[in-house]
Amino acid sequence: MQAVWIPKHGDGSVLEVRTTPDPSPGEGEVRVRAVRCGLNFAEVSARQGLYPDAPKPPCVVGYEGAGVVDAVGPGVDGLSEGDRVLYLTRFGGHADCVVVPWQQAVVMPDGMTFDEGAALPVNYLTAFHMLFRIARIRAGEKVLVHMAAGGVGTAALQLCRTVDGVTTFGTASAGKHDYVREHGCTHAIDYRTLDYEEEVMKLTDGQGVDVVLDALGGDDWAKGYRLLRSTGMLIIFGMANTNKGGKRRLLHALVQILKVPRKSWLSFLDDNKAVAGVNIGHLWHEREMLREELMALLELYREGAIKPHIHRVVPFSEAKEAFAELEFGHNRGKVLLRPDDSSPDPS
Ligand SMILES: NC(=O)c1ccc[n+]([C@@H]2O[C@H](COP(=O)([O-])OP(=O)(O)OC[C@H]3O[C@@H](n4cnc5c(N)ncnc54)[C@H](OP(=O)(O)O)[C@@H]3O)[C@@H](O)[C@H]2O)c1
Numbered sequence: 162m163q164a165v166w167i168p169k170h171g172d173g174s175v176l177e178v179r180t181t182p183d184p185s186p187g188e189g190e191v192r193v194r195a196v197r198c199g200l201n202f203a204e205v206s207a208r209q210g211l212y213p214d215a216p217k218p219p220c221v222v223g224y225e226g227a228g229v230v231d232a233v234g235p236g237v238d239g240l241s242e243g244d245r246v247l248y249l250t251r252f253g254g255h256a257d258c259v260v261v262p263w264q265q266a267v268v269m270p271d272g273m274t275f276d277e278g279a280a281l282p283v284n285y286l287t288a289f290h291m292l293f294r295i296a297r298i299r300a301g302e303k304v305l306v307h308m309a310a311g312g313v314g315t316a317a318l319q320l321c322r323t324v325d326g327v328t329t330f331g332t333a334s335a336g337k338h339d340y341v342r343e344h345g346c347t348h349a350i351d352y353r354t355l356d357y358e359e360e361v362m363k364l365t366d367g368q369g370v371d372v373v374l375d376a377l378g379g380d381d382w383a384k385g386y387r388l389l390r391s392t393g394m395l396i397i398f399g400m401a402n403t404n405k406g407g408k409r410r411l412l413h414a415l416v417q418i419l420k421v422p423r424k425s426w427l428s429f430l431d432d433n434k435a436v437a438g439v440n441i442g443h444l445w446h447e448r449e450m451l452r453e454e455l456m457a458l459l460e461l462y463r464e465g466a467i468k469p470h471i472h473r474v475v476p477f478s479e480a481k482e483a484f485a486e487l488e489f490g491h492n493r494g495k496v497l498l499r500p501d502d503s504s505p506d507p508s
Pocket of ligand 1: 200201202203283284287308309310311312313314332333334337376377398399400401402403404439440441442487488489490491492493494495
């Protein structure tokens, strides 16, 4: 099998394609020939050495993909050789051959492309989990979505559109505003030139919002908390502010961590506000919950309510370029990796 390896922490130039023997599926597992692998911000952080959950280098990261089942272990229920599936995997995903527990692979709906299949699991599961399990958004609510043009941001905007009358405020650089509007954003805010806190307050007549989805961290969490109306909820799910284009800047990351507000629990009580954390990578023990959410997402896909947007598909041997798209914030929607020998345009 071929995979994209992180031999040591560093910039994009450290990435290497290596060939190793194919793994075999054990009890309850299936082996998938990957056609597309999803790239996530977490893997950029892993390469930079800023993702504590990642295995130590040399390692292969990657949480998701889509492909065809080519071997089935004993005790597998409902999957057979030849099935077109999308899957979640805890690391090892940037490879053309992946073994996963059968519960983490799902047959793709008719008409779904491998691109869409690989783009869906992490981004849409994260957004769905935050909006529908944690915040339980209701008709007419107001939601602030940061990094709105990114993979999770796009998913969150599309999912908010499935609930009547939800107003979304999306932060994105100005060149991406048409894109975020197209995916459901009611008010696009150029956070690079405007103070988004002031903008949201203006747009809501000083009321604030019901939900803030924030994977920025640092002092943005304090801003998000201030932007909540009474009974609102800030959901924290990442620390993208620790990323500073290209290099592993530990001091910069440390400063961002120090900027995280230190709040007393009593303030939540007095303010009637909630703060929740979401880390899908730490929900692996809740396999049934994730599978149920994934099934709900596939139903929304079948209904035409959601559709992953693919920014770019990059071969393994040029993985550095794929990582750079996320690292330097160029992407709109999802960046995917493909094995060098897979078709650029498979059905
Ligand atoms: N906790 C979880 O379970 C979980 C799951 C998935 C993702 N996440 C987190 O969610 C965040 C978004 O992930 P994603 O995969 O959607 O990211 P993505 O596709 O790479 O989106 C990033 C976009 O956000 C904007 N951005 C704003 N501030 C940025 C910064 N400091 N660094 C880089 N980009 C910045 C950029 O667009 P502009 O041009 O508009 O700046 C960029 O295009 C990440 O922090 C990730 O770690 C968490």
